[in-house]
Amino acid sequence: xxxxxxxxxxxxxxxxxxxxxxxxxxxxxxxxxxxxxxxxxxxxxxxxxxxxxxxxxxxxxxxxxxxxxxxxxxxxxxxxxxxxxxxxxxxxxxxxxxxxxxxxxxxxxxxxxxxxxxxxxxxxxxxxxxxxxxxxxxxxxxxxxxxxxxxxxxxxxxxxxxxxxxxxxxxxxxxxxxxxxxxxxxxxxxxxxxxxxxxxxxxxxxxxxxxxxxxxxxxxxxxxxxxxxxxxxxxxxxxxxxxxxxxxxxxxxxxxxxxxxxxxxxxxxxxxxxxxxxxxxxxxxxxxxxxxxxxxxxxxxxxxxxxxxxxxxxxxxxxxxxxxxxxxxxxxxxxxxxxxxxxxxxxxxxxxxxxxxxxxxxxxxxxxxxxxxxxxxxxxxxxxxxxxxxxxxxxxxxxxxxxxxxxxxxxxxxxxxxxxxxxxxxxxxxxxxxxxxxxxxxxxxxxxxxxxxxxxxxxxxxxxxxxxxxxxxxxxxxxxxxxxxxxxxxxxxxxxxxxxxxxxxxxxxxxxxxxxxxxxxxxxxxx
Amino acid sequence: xxxxxxxxxxxxxxxxxxxxxxxxxxxxxxxxxxxxxxxxxxxxxxxxxxxxxxxxxxxxxxxxxxxxxxxxxxxxxxxxxxxxxxxxxxxxxxxxxxxxxxxxxxxxxxxxxxxxxxxxxxxxxxxxxxxxxxxxxxxxxxxxxxxxxxxxxxxxxxxxxxxxxxxxxxxxxxxxxxxxxxxxxxxxx
Numbered sequence: 001x002x003x004x005x006x007x008x009x010x011x012x013x014x015x016x017x018x019x020x021x022x023x024x025x026x027x028x029x030x031x032x033x034x035x036x037x038x039x040x041x042x043x044x045x046x047x048x049x050x051x052x053x054x055x056x057x058x059x060x061x062x063x064x065x066x067x068x069x070x071x072x073x074x075x076x077x078x079x080x081x082x083x084x085x086x087x088x089x090x091x092x093x094x095x096x097x098x099x100x101x102x103x104x105x106x107x108x109x110x111x112x113x114x115x116x117x118x119x120x121x122x123x124x125x126x127x128x129x130x131x132x133x134x135x136x137x138x139x140x141x142x143x144x145x146x147x148x149x150x151x152x153x154x155x156x157x158x159x160x161x162x163x164x165x166x167x168x169x170x171x172x173x174x175x176x177x178x179x180x181x182x183x184x185x186x187x188x189x190x191x192x193x194x195x196x197x198x199x200x201x202x203x204x205x206x207x208x209x210x211x212x213x214x215x216x217x218x219x220x221x222x223x224x225x226x227x228x229x230x231x232x233x234x235x236x237x238x239x240x241x242x243x244x245x246x247x248x249x250x251x252x253x254x255x256x257x258x259x260x261x262x263x264x265x266x267x268x269x270x271x272x273x274x275x276x277x278x279x280x281x282x283x284x285x286x287x288x289x290x291x292x293x294x295x296x297x298x299x300x301x302x303x304x305x306x307x308x309x310x311x312x313x314x315x316x317x318x319x320x321x322x323x324x325x326x327x328x329x330x331x332x333x334x335x336x337x338x339x340x341x342x343x344x345x346x347x348x349x350x351x352x353x354x355x356x357x358x359x360x361x362x363x364x365x366x367x368x369x370x371x372x373x374x375x376x377x378x379x380x381x382x383x384x385x386x387x388x389x390x391x392x393x394x395x396x397x398x399x400x401x402x403x404x405x406x407x408x409x410x411x412x413x414x415x416x417x418x419x420x421x422x423x424x425x426x427x428x429x430x431x432x433x434x435x436x437x438x439x440x441x442x443x444x445x446x447x448x449x450x451x452x453x454x455x456x457x458x459x460x461x462x463x464x465x466x467x468x469x470x471x472x473x474x475x476x477x478x479x480x481x482x483x484x485x486x487x488x489x490x491x492x493x494x495x496x497x498x499x500x501x502x503x504x505x506x507x508x509x510x511x512x513x514x515x516x517x518x519x520x521x522x523x524x525x526x527x
Numbered sequence: 528x529x530x531x532x533x534x535x536x537x538x539x540x541x542x543x544x545x546x547x548x549x550x551x552x553x554x555x556x557x558x559x560x561x562x563x564x565x566x567x568x569x570x571x572x573x574x575x576x577x578x579x580x581x582x583x584x585x586x587x588x589x590x591x592x593x594x595x596x597x598x599x600x601x602x603x604x605x606x607x608x609x610x611x612x613x614x615x616x617x618x619x620x621x622x623x624x625x626x627x628x629x630x631x632x633x634x635x636x637x638x639x640x641x642x643x644x645x646x647x648x649x650x651x652x653x654x655x656x657x658x659x660x661x662x663x664x665x666x667x668x669x670x671x672x673x674x675x676x677x678x679x680x681x682x683x684x685x686x687x688x689x690x691x692x693x694x695x696x697x698x699x700x701x702x703x704x705x706x707x708x709x710x711x712x713x714x715x716x
Contacts, residue, residue, distance in 0.1 A: 312647065
């Protein structure tokens with residue numbers, strides 16, 4: 001370990017280049033990781049502003065602020081930006097920053113491709129956002145872009161949307177290839193696969209999921225492009241195609257995609273909980289196998305998103321039971337997290353608060369998922385706010401709380417300063433209360449039959465919707481506090497030690513804080 | 528450190544996997560059709576005339592066949608069956624006349640897409656003649672009577688006592704404009 005620190009001294013003077021070109025041309029995994037994280041936070045605020053418009057319109061029944069056409073563009077863009085622009089790049093950013101540090105590698109395996117995969121993202125989302133200002137408006141067919149809504153009845157800007165998805169897809173595929181190559185080929189001597197930190201494991205599995213399904217999504221949007229412009233009939237019944245087939249292809253991508261967004265969060269939480277429980281993770285091996293099992297099963301459950309299209313009874317039974325089977329490995333994980341905390345010496349700093357909330361609230365989202373998995377019940381829940389409540393419970397306190405927990409956990413390593421713990425706890429409690437106020441009532445209005453993606457609703461849903469909107473505004477405003485906390489932490493604060501968390505484990509804590517520009521140019525020994 | 532294969536070979540294998548999965552996305556299209564065909568799901572009936580042998584008529588039970596017609600968005604023909612339903616014995620051959628009328632002042636091409644529900648009955652519904660096997664070209668103001676001749680297989684599961692044949696009529700004029708010279712047809716009129 002001392003060899004590493006010695007090396008850092010020898011390395012002085014090899015810092016980053018100066019000026020703007022540093023960021024355009026950089027091949028440094030820490031620079032690229034930071035850019036990914038800032039980009040995803042910008043997209044998070046943009047997608048969040050769209051959610052604010054949606055909730056403002058739904059504050060009261062009737063149409064007050066926006067027209068239904070614009071409301072449709074907001075729901076669609078909110079979903080697309082949050083999925084492809086906020087959550088996915090945030091985890092790629094964390095992977096860029098932390099995986100080389102965790103496995104003792106000097107950088108990512110393919111640094112130039114790394115630069116390219118980041119810079120495709122601003123292009124992709126510039127293209128996507130520009131459609132909102134075009135004649136006919138931006139995408140208005142829901143983030144699932146079902147044909148023929150997204151083909152025959154789509155606004156002219158749909159072609160730009162298709163190319164934006166292509167670019168974002170190429171970016172994530174290249175990012176995934178890079179991560180696999182780094183993990184498989186650049187581990188320090190002695191770092192066997194079963195010694196890897198869980199974040200590295202979950203990302204390895206996520207990267208394989210990305211490689212398997214992002215090309216299928218690219219194929220689906222290519223078929224749309226051909227239907228719209230080249231006279232093919234993949235999804236057009238008049239020419240012998242079938243719009244239901246679009247849903248099959250989309251969800252063959254879409255279901256693994258939801259695990260792509262949650263597995264890396266499983267990984268970070270599995271590292272943070274042991275650190276603040278001051279106990280090793282309970283059941284490391286079972287965690288690895290459970291992650292693998294979830295990824296494997298994710299390919300065999302896609303039709304549970306489309307029980308109502310008229311699939312045969314045997315199909316409904318198969319997809320229902322396969323979906324419920326996923327609860328088994330997920331349950332293994334939840335029990336492992338709880339067992340890790342059991343009789344631990346717990347302290348509740350911000351990363352731990354977000355992680356504990358993750359375990360509780362993600363489990364609520366998992367249970368509502370089990371309710372939706374029941375084919376006969378799904379006919380009642382389908383396309384209601386119950387579905388909206390379900391996937392926001394797995395994505396907001398799941399993926400996003402996982403990202404917040406990681407950010408607070410590693411901010412001292414990134415910036416060399418401790419963040420303001422009081423403000424961070426305020427951020428947590430405001431987010432926790434705001435998010436539950438926003439999404440919990442959606443279960444009730446959904447069960448009572450309020451349909452999703454509609455700008456108006458029955459009078460009887462008015463009170464719950466007002467509560468939801470107040471919670472959403474609270475959650476949204478609180479994220480500006482997070483921005484302030486991060487900026488404050490970058491600019492100053494108490495100096496962070498190399499290992500600021502007493503119970504933390506891992507190679508990343510053996511390098512000084514802030515992590516020098518180049519680390520592990522000589523691989524560390526792992527015992 | 529790198530106990531396995533070199534980064535270059537690993538990356539080219541992963542790139543191959545990406546290309547393969549892109550191809551697999553397109554392969555899902557024929558797989559989907561084959562699955563629907565093989566299991567008779569999705570209410571899809573065969574696109575060609577039934578040439579199988581006619582089975583014995585099962586006079587012990589009868590099936591109610593209902594007819595539904597829908598115009599797809601943008602289609603303004605009047606289109607419908609002569610009767611809403613008929614009652615028949617499985618194994619019998621029956622016929623229903625559909626009428627289509629083009630009220631516009633332009634020649635138009637239409638394609639009817641059939642669908643049978645319940646979807647498990649689709650495999651037992653045989654059409655020996657159907658206007659849906661070809662496209663219909665109608666001149667301005669032209670009216671045409673189009674027969675569909677069909678057999679309900681005697682092997683139809685007993686619990687199916689009623690089945691619905693639904694046609695959706697699509698306007699494919701623009702799509703066919705390239706291959707059919709509509710302008711010359713107008714002259715020959």
